[in-house]
Amino acid sequence: MLRNLCLALALVAALLGLAPAEARSLPVVAPRMACADLARMVLADPAAPGRVETATVVGDKGAAPYCEVKGYVAPQVRFELHLPMRSWTQRLMFLGCGGFCGVVRLGPPRAAEGCRPLDAGEFALVTSDLGHVAGGIMDAVWAADRQAREDFGHRGVHVVTLAAKEIVRRFYGEPPAYAYFNGCSDGGREGVMAAARYPADFDAVIAGAPVVNLIANHTLFHAWALQHLRRPDGSFVFNDAALGQLHQAALDACDTDGGDPRDGVIPDPSRCAFDPGRLACGAAPCLSAEQVAVARAIYGGARDERGRPLYFGYPVGTELGWNRQAASVARWGAGSSAGYLASDPPDPNAELATLRFTAAAVRKLYAHADSFNITDPDLAAFQRRGGKLILWQGWADFNVASMSGVTLWKAIRARSGAGADGFVRLYMLPGVAHCGGGDGPDRTDLMSAIIAWREDGQPPRSITASRRGADGSLLATRTVEPYR
Structure with missing residues (x-):
């Protein structure tokens, strides 16, 4: 009887949200x-x-x-x-x-x-x-x-x-x-x-x-970040110090949103009103005009030649991992998503580093979307x-x-x-x-x-x-x- 009572109390507590x-x-x-x-x-x-x-x-x-x-x-x-x-x-x-x-x-x-x-x-x-x-x-x-x-x-x-x-x-x-x-x-x-x-x-x-959306995520999402974070000569727009400054500014702006405790974590980046322009040169710390433009592009996500949004950007608060992610995506190279998951017929030379963001090019990426995308x-x-x-x-x-x-x-x-x-x-x-x-x-x-x-x-x-x-x-x- 005692065991049944304990089980009943545990069930009531769970239903009331008092216990997991x-x-x-x-x-x-x-x-x-x-x-x-x-x-x-x-x-x-x-x-x-x-x-x-x-x-x-x-x-x-x-x-x-x-x-x-x-x-x-x-x-x-x-x-x-x-x-x-x-x-x-x-x-x-x-x-x-x-x-x-x-x-x-x-x-x-x-x-x-x-x-x-x-x-x-x-x-x-x-x-x-x-x-x-x-x-x-x-x-x-x-x-x-x-x-x-x-x-x-x-x-x-x-x-x-x-x-x-x-x-x-x-x-x-x-x-x-x-x-x-x-x-x-x-x-x-x-x-x-x-x-x-x-x-x-x-x-x-x-x-x-x-x-x-496997097609967009493994092409547009990663290619947009890669092409903005890494210059054509292979160098990175941000060094670690600049990304650290950007990240700290994002935390200062949004760490305590909605009354959340200050704990180094942004509770909901989608509700975070943060503009990297506040770090433009003339303020301290300072980002270059190129870095401000790139950060805005990374947060904003891929756009076509007319500025129309194509997919999501990186969340505010992820800045410390940007260079590491770009370096990882760069290693995908030929024979990956752009040339096979998203090309019909297959294109063995396609790479994310050269993917184009025109409306016409994007339409071609979805040739196999019925197999992969929800x-x-x-x-x-x-x-x-x-x-x-x-x-x-x-x-x-x-x-x-x-x-x-x-x-x-x-x-x-x-x-x-x-x-x-x-x-x-x-x-x-x-x-x-x-x-x-x-x-x-x-x-x-x-x-x-x-x-x-x-x-x-x-x-x-x-x-x-x-x-x-x-x-x-x-x-x-x-x-x-x-x-x-």
Whole structure:
């Protein structure tokens, strides 16, 4: 009786927003067959024909053992699936990949700090290379092939999810009770794309920093910054000292917006009224006319030859990372997004450093947008099935435009109408960079929140984000409310 009373009080507290929602335990289901018996299994689902190639038990030194399954879905969508040997509680999670994928890497889930069922090894976990092998930084030559584009764009997650569900059913004798998706960056895009195109695949999706408009983000967004921050001779417009001055001026202008405490973090850059012109020579500190013009262009975002906006700019508060990001993007070179994801036919000589911002040139970039972009945020079918979606992003993200996440959330709400609050949330994390890092608290447990929402009907409210040092010590916390 006491245990039931405690559970009831905890539920009331969660519903009132007095305590964070927690993922409840589900019964453990044991395997019905040996791990090794999965090896060489032919997958029977006609929508996801494939084969298991290897199946090996992994886990020692006290770790929860699991059956490591590797295989592929035709034509060449490779996957890796981890099946708990003693602790599976009927949940499956697909972990999205980042960048342009091209490698099977089953890493730790994002936004799941302290999620008890996950830490206890209770999930079956799966990931994929999404149908191609990529070599080097943001290699996109594989996108010359139509099938590879479709597999990366949307099909790969779908067919691997079908394959994983079939293997789980055979291994444990029953299908997953719940299927989740968790990814950031391109992984965030993959999750929203799955909810839109294949609404029956997942019961709930966590999508961090989703690359909603992959074409614009990986061409216009990065090319505009690169071409402004780096001169034609390769030198940079700003040195570190000048960027430090600019960053400090931005903090002085906006750190305490809306009554936020002075903590070196801008709470909402979209509401920050900061003009770098206040640092023009004649003031102290001082920026050159070139530097002021470039900073304004970076904040303002790409524009065409008539000055019409094409895409978002970098958020105010990201200045210290500008040169580092430009140097990274410059290394993409030929064979990346401009020449393959955004060219038809492929152009092996195209580079972001020479991309043009005319209206005519921009139209050509969208030749393959239907495969890669979330062009229609219609999640009605996902919503009707009881699906839940949590979007999250750092306000200081200059790898994927932070305003793209806000724009997606607004578009989903506009499409869904009055019922939007029943299935979608957005959390914008102040000072947080791309999928983590930055100056703001970046660690959250959205995983427990979405489990409690989907399985127990406890909608998430405020969340606590934390920042830790290299030694694990707690440096800062921040309460983050759902975006409004």
